[in-house]
Amino acid sequence: MIEVSELTKRYGRTTAVDSLSFSAGAGEVTGFLGPNGAGKSTTLRMMLGLCEPSGGTVTVGGCAFRERRRGLRHVGALLDAGQVHPGRSAGAHLHALARSNRIGRKRVASVLEEVGLAEVAGRRAGGFSLGMRQRLGIAGALLGDPPVLLFDEPLNGLDPQGVLWVRSLFRRLAGEGRVVLVSSHLMAEMEHTADRLVVIGRGRLIAQESVAEFAARAAGAGVSVRTSDAVDARVLAGVLTAEGASVREVGGAGLRVTGISADRIAQLAFAHGLLLGELTTHAASLEQAFLQLTADSVEYPTGAP
Numbered sequence: 001m002i003e004v005s006e007l008t009k010r011y012g013r014t015t016a017v018d019s020l021s022f023s024a025g026a027g028e029v030t031g032f033l034g035p036n037g038a039g040k041s042t043t044l045r046m047m048l049g050l051c052e053p054s055g056g057t058v059t060v061g062g063c064a065f066r067e068r069r070r071g072l073r074h075v076g077a078l079l080d081a082g083q084v085h086p087g088r089s090a091g092a093h094l095h096a097l098a099r100s101n102r103i104g105r106k107r108v109a110s111v112l113e114e115v116g117l118a119e120v121a122g123r124r125a126g127g128f129s130l131g132m133r134q135r136l137g138i139a140g141a142l143l144g145d146p147p148v149l150l151f152d153e154p155l156n157g158l159d160p161q162g163v164l165w166v167r168s169l170f171r172r173l174a175g176e177g178r179v180v181l182v183s184s185h186l187m188a189e190m191e192h193t194a195d196r197l198v199v200i201g202r203g204r205l206i207a208q209e210s211v212a213e214f215a216a217r218a219a220g221a222g223v224s225v226r227t228s229d230a231v232d233a234r235v236l237a238g239v240l241t242a243e244g245a246s247v248r249e250v251g252g253a254g255l256r257v258t259g260i261s262a263d264r265i266a267q268l269a270f271a272h273g274l275l276l277g278e279l280t281t282h283a284a285s286l287e288q289a290f291l292q293l294t295a296d297s298v299e300y301p302t303g304a305p
């Protein structure tokens with residue numbers, strides 16, 4: 001379990017992370033989302049003890065990362081795929097990491113296989129594409145078989161096949177009971193990758209909830225209902241409101257309903273002898289909800305498209 005409590009980082013007058021508190025649990029993929037400059041990388045760096053917080057604490061599995069020995073066995077991280085020495089081969093890079101963390105050579109071969117780089121293990125990392133470097137970074141994170149994994153923008157540069165592979169890898173790692181925290185500035189990347197979302201903007205927590213809960217607040221979500229005439233629409237509106245739904249009249253016989261499922265609306269209409277001409281569920285756009293939620297937090301906003 002990762003626990004972030006009142007974490008703050010200031011660079012001169014810039015507050016990159018501002019009293020941020022959230023947690024990421026074992027057995028699920030937590031998406032760490034925010035627009036560019038929101039403070040995601042700074043938070044991950046503080047988690048790993050790579051930069052000193054100005055305030056607050058972050059613990060991984062109950063204690064600070066820096067207090068552990070042989071870190072890779074406890075926390076694996078992909079922070080920047082460009083961190084590899086360009087003259088070193090993928091294999092040599094991983095062997096060096098393994099040696100300094102007292103991890104056996106066999107494990108290097110196994111992670112190279114896992115990320116699909118076994119055949120190019122002898123090639124210089126400097127000649128790798130961004131997608132291959134991401135795979136190498138992921139291999140480094142997996143090397144110590146750690147219970148906690150942090151990934152900063154791991155889908156960057158991956159082709160669609162690579163994205164699918166990473167998603168199934170994260171799911172498997174979480175299924176094995178590990179903590180998997182994945183940062184991204186794109187909701188579309190997290191929608192099908194994460195179970196829970198931690199959304200930040202300007203260093204502050206905006207939302208912390210399941211993907212399903214996040215979807216429920218998305219604009220555009222709801223059910224369109226059309227009855228035979230305006231009188232029936234009014235009767236149905238009364239019935240639905242009494243059930244706790246929010247109802248808005250749209251035209252004579254139309255209603256826009258939120259807070260209740262289409263199934264339940266159909267049951268209630270049937271129970272009250274009301275004929276429905278339309279019953280349409282509108283899927284929530286998570287991307288839209290994310291943009292609305294973080295609109296005030298964008299560092300360099302551009303004009304509307």
Ligand SMILES: Nc1ncnc2c1ncn2[C@@H]1O[C@H](COP(=O)(O)OP(=O)(O)OP(=O)(O)O)[C@@H](O)[C@H]1O
Nearest residue numbers: 011014016034035036037038039040041042043185
């Ligand atoms: N070393 C530094 N010195 C000064 N300011 C910094 C430093 N590192 C980060 N910042 C500032 O802190 C803020 C948060 O940056 P950070 O890189 O953590 O955001 P991010 O959410 O990871 O963004 P991105 O999605 O663009 O990677 C930004 O305003 C950035 O300019």
